Amino acid sequence: MATIVRGQRMPFGPIVNDVSGPATTHKQVGGEGVCRWKMLMNGMHLEGEWNCVEYVVIEPGASVGEHVHMRTEEIYYIVSGRAVVTMNDVKLDAQPGDLITTPIGAAHSIANEGTEDMHFFVIEVFPGEGPAAEPAQVHVPDLLGAVDGLRRADVDLAPHFTGDWRRFSLVELPGGGSLAETTSAESTEVLHVLTGSAEFVVDGRTYTGQAGLSVAVPPQIPWSVVNTDGTAPLSLISTQVDVR
Template structure:
């Protein structure tokens, strides 16, 4: 969305959040057991047609029940654990690193049949007009193999949706290294979410430090750099970019 006050467009600012302080939901969307949930970003505070950005943990034996989005398109990114996603009646056995797209009108559920917590990252964006694409499951680490340092695995989201999605990126930065020039497009906004390692994210000179669970929303036109602050483990993060009109 854009904010117009007395004929002047007002720019949005940065948002940062983390995955601490999760709510407990029982029988989420008619599912089973207990999930832990947090809205990281509300779309009303982001430039573009974002609806929400969420982090969800499904406890062993629990699930999010089958449902259909009639007003938004959605992606799941599996962070940890293993999930069973049922999409339009088709079972998908999902593992860490899987990106799952849900076009508008598709029915889906997600369950944890394992013996450990399963965590995933959710983004919902409002649709545009046109025919819906088929759902897809893409394993991002396969795309990351043999990439040079600082060059992430990138999925073009535009063929998968009708809305103003741009791209999804999985980025790995070696310990002690820094990647410059993660410039958000002039007409795009992005959410960065740290999966593991110690991060220092710099936006136009302002630094945001944290580890797994740190999330940062960046409006259009800002220059972003990320550094792996640890001395041993690489920094891994995902970046979702959506157009901003």
């Protein structure tokens, strides 16, 4: 969240992390089996009403037990494997590419009933005012379309929450392809590599990595990404949250 010092909002620089070195959790939130969990970014280091950015792996037969967030709103993005998400007693079969929204107050759990590890990306944001929306499930790859030499899908998050959520995007760059943007003055953006090899340049600094690399870009900062593999595509997701 933005930090105020002597009456002025103090800006933050980029944050970079990856999914290596997760903690091992047992019976997470009363669930079953083993999960591997890592906080990629603490919301106190991001401008805006972020709570956290996380990456979770649920082993076969394991689960995160049913729980209710009373202070945050949340998204899940299924990276690999299959999941069963129970949301307000309704079971949702989720597959890679599914975005699940969890409004404040919704009771939810997530389980891996398959035979391989299930990976998912998590963001929690503090809420605003007004009534909670209904939970939603969106298969984001179905929305992909060609835009300026790449494929892109955008989901407007604002109707699904009360907080300052702006947009969730899935971007696919062809081998050797690139993308250059500047975050708006009103939002912070978190980028996460799903597949492929990437080189990011953020505010003049270069960061390289593969699947699992996460980069946070503060407001009004130029950034670019290059697919460093000349043949295989690069796939990444982006989440934007407004700064009040």
